[in-house]
Amino acid sequence: MTEPPRKLTFGLTWQRRRVDAQVGFAYRIGNAIGEPGVRTTLRIIGKASSINVRKVLWACDELCIAFERSDDGPERRYNPNGLVPVIVDGDFVLWESNTILRYLAGRHGEALLPREPRTRATIEKWMDWQATEFNSAWRYAFMALVRKDPVFDDVRQIEASKQEWARMVGILDEQLTATGAFVAGADFTLADIPIGLAVNRWFMTSMRRPSFQAVETYYERLSERPAFMAHGRNGIE
Numbered sequence: 517m518t519e520p521p522r523k524l525t526f527g528l529t530w531q532r533r534r535v536d537a538q539v540g541f542a543y544r545i546g547n548a549i550g551e552p553g554v555r556t557t558l559r560i561i562g563k564a565s566s567i568n569v570r571k572v573l574w575a576c577d578e579l580c581i582a583f584e585r586s587d588d589g590p591e592r593r594y595n596p597n598g599l600v601p602v603i604v605d606g607d608f609v610l611w612e613s614n615t616i617l618r619y620l621a622g623r624h625g626e627a628l629l630p631r632e633p634r635t636r637a638t639i640e641k642w643m644d645w646q647a648t649e650f651n652s653a654w655r656y657a658f659m660a661l662v663r664k665d666p667v668f669d670d671v672r673q674i675e676a677s678k679q680e681w682a683r684m685v686g687i688l689d690e691q692l693t694a695t696g697a698f699v700a701g702a703d704f705t706l707a708d709i710p711i712g713l714a715v716n717r718w719f720m721t722s723m724r725r726p727s728f729q730a731v732e733t734y735y736e737r738l739s740e741r742p743a744f745m746a747h748g749r750n751g752i753e
């Protein structure tokens with residue numbers, strides 16, 4: 517069977533993206549991922565508006581990884597869950613967004629994911645917490661209030677989800693109060709990518725919410741990063 521034509525978007529520097537996004541074409545000059553001397557451009561499958569795809573786009577910009585992105589592609593079938601993101605790096609296909617982040621960070625030095633076991637475990641703990649506890653908390657309320665999915669219409673469950681969501685943000689607030697900077701400590705790490713997108717969703721969702729000072733300060737701190745403005749705080753929940 518012939519594959520349908522795919523729409524491709526190429527990564528680019530954030531300043532340029534703002535202009536090029538409007539005409540649907542963009543480019544980037546960066547370091548291709550792969551062994552020295554081997555030019556293999558990373559491929560990312562998934563919509564740029566999907567929260568889990570945005571993690572990967574943000575990580576690529578932080579790590580200066582050149583990439584091509586397509587909304588759909590034959591690689592998608594390599595994820596048995598039928599979900600995105602999927603990446604293709606040469607002959608290697610990978611899915612699960614946080615695992616993709618670890619893979620990309622691991623191939624590009626130690627800046628975002630140091631090897632020292634305790635430092636690394638602290639970063640990974642917050643990434644896993646985002647994927648499990650934090651994600652589970654907001655799901656019902658988000659589907660009801662933002663996606664307006666009629667399946668999520670139980671008022672009590674919406675309220676319970678909002679309360680649990682706020683409890684999770686409270687946990688994050690305590691952690692950020694302790695570090696005074698980023699989620700795993702004084703430096704920006706890989707954990708700030710999934711957590712930063714989660715925080716953006718918290719602020720972008722139209723609802724009454726308790727105020728968490730350290731989380732608000734963190735949101736502004738992340739906003740100093742061009743890659744967060746391009747892929748995180750870019751008007752999408």
Ligand SMILES: N[C@@H](CCC(=O)N[C@@H](CS)C(=O)NCC(=O)O)C(=O)O
Binds near residue numbers: 567568601611613
């Ligand atoms: N645990 C997966 C979840 C992936 C996921 O839920 N992806 C959503 C987009 S954010 C998806 O593929 N939805 C169906 C679609 O876009 O067709 C991950 O972190 O990669």
